[in-house]
Amino acid sequence: MLASLFGTGSFRVFLKAKNLLQVAIKKSSHIQNSAVANKSGTMAEVKKEMLKRFGLQPGYIREPKSREKLLEFQPKMEDLPARSMQDSFTYAIIPLSTDPVLQDMYINFMGFVRLGRLLEDMDFFAAWCCHQHLKLPNLPEGVPLPYSIVTILVDRIDFTNVQASGTQDIRLSGHVSWVGTSSMEVVVWLEQMVDEEYQKLTRALFLMGARNATNTGAAPVNPIQPANEEEQVILAGGADRKKQRQVLSAQSVFKVEPNAQEESLMYDLYKRTTPRHTLELNKRILPPNCRWMEDSFQMSTILSFPEHRNNHNRVFGGFLMRSALEISWTAAFLFCKSRPKLKHISDVSFVKPISVDSFIRMTAYVVYTKLNCIQIMTVADVLDAHTGNQVTTNVFNYTFSAPDTVSEVLPRSYNETMWYIHGRRKFKASRDLNS
Structure with a gap:
């Protein structure tokens, strides 16, 4: 149970965050229905307008124009007026129904939309x-x-059972749902017209950071003044989600030792994979219908180009999300030998910015399986071609479902066992939040 996973006190916080999150999801759709949205045009127009607001021009410049003079215009917190959530609520269109060139970029061979492309747009839209x-x-x-x-x-992205067509328009909508002193939580929806009615494809929570003009320090953001009771509930949920992220981060298996239940599980894994009635202590056996974790991964090394950059001349986070999702889906497909369905994305972390001339190694590990579900942990490392050094910059966690029951993945080393525990936690948390 999750109570034993997090501890009694932390579990109460988790349940409170879960309840507020579910309320916030329902209430935030009220904003979408009751507020007058700011129509932003197409996503191409949004990207063009963002360049204009930053004072940038299309095209690659090896030495970007200095923005240092803009530091004198950075406001103080007391100069920023409060904003409601309705002020930031907007929507934009991906015009797939009228743009054949765009269709080629977004469609897969089965006629559906590539989810990785949508993740890129969602990141930009946030x-x-x-x-x-x-x-x-x-x-x-x-x-x-x-x-x-x-x-x-x-924070999390949940997917519905609606499969997005590659030839119908998609609408992105969203708003800022919570703010700190220099951070903003943004909720984003994706919808597509099905039978003359918009159907929800997915909903995501992004945590965005406000930095100064040169990206060398934090910058203050406008506080939120809720416009109504619905916005008050959403704002409270955002504050609670921040606390929950802190709890989960502090109790990560990569920071503190596993709890008693997990230690018992680790011993059970050891017994299941060690021969009985033998003194060959170094020998490991694979139980029936199981696969070793060390044989269940896929890797790809990507050379990034200027087309993958964001407005600050670093590798665009959406590109990393797309690349990680596509290799993760590949790893899940090759593991279960059938087309998997993406169900949930959680805790995508952006630890360090990546230069546009970097080599990026994406490694997708199958770290946990349960019935027909596959938990993938994908790690992005930046490689230094001259020294051979590598630095981890991103970690992605995905839950896929397969048409049939899949083989059980098992760890061999202690390091893999920690990945197994980590994947098990992510899987259980995603199932509980969706229950």
Whole structure:
């Protein structure tokens, strides 16, 4: 049970966060229905407008224009007026029904939309919602926005059973749902027209960071003043989700030792994979219908290019999310030997920015399986081609479902056992939140 997983006190916090999150999801859709949305046009127009606001031009420049002079225009917290969630609520369209070139970019061979492409757009759109929230009354007309907006993490993304067509328009909508002193939580929906009615494809929570014009320090953001009771509930949920993230981070298996139940599980794994009635202590056996974790991974090394950069001349977080999802889906497909369905994404962390001339190694590990579900942990490492050093910059966690029951994956080393425990936690948490 999750109570034994987190501890009694932490479990109470988890349940409270879960309940508030579920309420916030329902209430946030009220904003979508009751507020007058700010139509932002197509996603291509959104990207063009964001460049304009940052004072940037299309095209690659090896030495980007310095933004240091914009530091003098960074506001103080007391200069920023409060904003409601309705102020940042906006929507944009991916016009797949009328743009054949765009269709080629988004469609897979079965005629559905590539989810990785949608993740790219959602990341970009979350930043756009932050632009809608920010209001600087003292910024002179014509001066670019003295901010940099970066993705800190993706809290969770849940997928419905609606399969997105590659030839029908998709609508993104969202708003800022919570703010700290320099961070903004953004909720984003994806919908597609099905039988003359928009059907929800997915919903995501992004945590975005406001940085100064040169991306060298934090920048203040407008506080939120809820416009109604619904917004008050959503704001409370955002604050509670922040506390829950802190609890889960502090209790990560990579930081503290496993709990008593998990230690018992580890011993059971050892007994199941060690021969009985033998003194060959170094020998391991694989039980029936099981696979070793060390044989259940896929790896790809990516050379990033300027087309993958964001507005701050670093590798775009959405590109990393797309690349990680595609290799994770491949790993799940090859593991279960049938087309898996993406059910949940959790805790996508962006630890360090990546230069656009980097080599990026993506490794997708099958770390836990249960019945027809597959838990994937994908790690992004930046490789230094000259020294051979590598630094982990991102970790992604995915839950897939297969048409049939899959083989059980088992660890051999202690390191893999920690991955197994980590994957088990992520799987149980995603199942509990969706129950």
